[in-house]
């Protein structure tokens with residue numbers, strides 16, 4: 001019954017969805033209520049009214065008896081009238097409310113005032129899936145927006161007034177609170193958010209993709225939009241749940257969780273080589289944005305840093321059209337791009353020669369090899385001895401290879417929290433945002449080139465050694481795998497590099 005009244009009232013209001021109607025109805029309701037209350041107050045016992053004063057005189061008392069008899073008769077229609085007015089008021093309020101729901105997003109306002117907190121690191125907040133795009137048979141892009149933020153800027157006088165009057169209250173009608181939080185996260189560079197699987201209450205981290213252009217970035221910031229590249233893992237709890245979400249579904253997010261401060265670690269050095277396995281491309285793109293965006297990177301000055309991404313995939317469908325590290329074009333050009341390769345192309349158009357990327361595909365028996373890494377790092381000629389590394393199989397952590405490399409950095413970097421290799425070993429991979437000029441290094445190497453590795457656990461282990469657990473945290477651990485072998489072969493060259501595992 002209530003449902004059908006709701007539907008009916010919504011339909012009625014949808015037919016005449018005018019703000020004037022709402023204000024008219026609200027005015028009517030408030031007037032009726034005030035009138036009704038005034039009547040009630042006049043009749044209430046114990047309240048000093050002119051009638052009571054009149055009733056205290058004997059003459060008037062006689063009249064009073066008379067009038068009380070006729071009054072009882074009069075009261076019946078008056079009561080009926082009051083009941084009708086109350087019912088009409090309730091109906092009008094109900095209609096006004098539903099009109100508000102229809103035209104003003106009032107439901108979002110009301111619900112948002114209760115739960116419309118901006119993205120934060122403590123509590124999960126609801127987001128809505130606004131689009132879902134399949135990228136390859138196993139990977140897809142989910143775009144989400146805060147559930148309690150309207151899909152348009154609230155520039156109305158009332159919206160502005162509320163923000164001015166109650167600046168500390170989280171009004172869901174603007175995404176300004178989210179904006180400041182997201183700007184800080186993008187400014188930091190590397191960051192992720194947790195997404196929760198509600199049935200089993202388990203959350204996993206996912207990395208927001210940067211926007212392709214400055215305009216798109218502003219748009220996303222304004223509306224709090226976030227985009228994720230997600231791979232559905234067979235048997236994976238959260239990725240399978242996410243793969244089933246449809247447009248309009250609610251999903252809960254917590255964060256942002258800041259990762260390495262890439263720019264502080266790069267300092268005045270200028271090379272980043274990023275080994276990305278599968279969805280590891282998302283942090284690679286965040287890194288490219290953080291390092292190459294000249295407007296937002298205060299460290300760039302007169303330098304021209306470069307980011308070179310070596311992207312390893314299992315299937316060509318994940319990276320159509322991307323050439324191999326040797327420059328060869330893919331044989332299968334049946335589909336020339338997907339959403340991620342388009343994003344790469346757009347970022348290339350934005351950053352020019354500073355951004356370089358290649359891909360290898362397991363299905364085509366192609367692997368990222370040590371020469372690929374050396375070329376990307378700008379090592380002109382591999383020193384003798386590294387030839388034995390050429391045959392390192394992909395995804396293996398051969399026990400014959402050294403798994404740790406001693407810290408041979410110059411003494412002035414051993415105490416710097418950003419550039420000391422020994423400090424990095426026990427780092428959980430998060431840097432607190434700090435003001436500029438926070439590097440404690442002095443002398444020749446204020447900053448280091450970065451060899452960054454992101455992808456599935458086996459990928460990270462093969463290229464840079466496994467992470468390790470300590471004090472309940474996942475720590476970097478010593479450098480191992482292929483990176484350790486490269487270092488061993490040419491310590492002088494790699495002394496100017498840090499290896500970061502993501």
Ligand SMILES: Cc1cc2nc3c(=O)[nH]c(=O)nc-3n(C[C@H](O)[C@H](O)[C@H](O)COP(=O)(O)OP(=O)(O)OC[C@H]3O[C@@H](n4cnc5c(N)ncnc54)[C@H](O)[C@@H]3O)c2cc1C
Nearest residue numbers: 204205206207229230231233234235236237238239279282
């Ligand atoms: C900082 C960070 C950022 C990340 N960003 C992204 C991103 O942008 N995109 C993305 O797709 N991923 C990202 N990840 C990975 C992501 O967090 C999840 O780890 C991933 O989606 C798998 O989670 P899941 O719950 O689906 O799988 P899980 O349930 O954790 O399972 C993982 C794998 O283990 C297997 N498995 C599970 N249980 C068992 C068992 N009992 N026995 C044998 N095998 C088992 C599953 O089959 C599956 O293959 C990120 C991770 C981190 C730490």
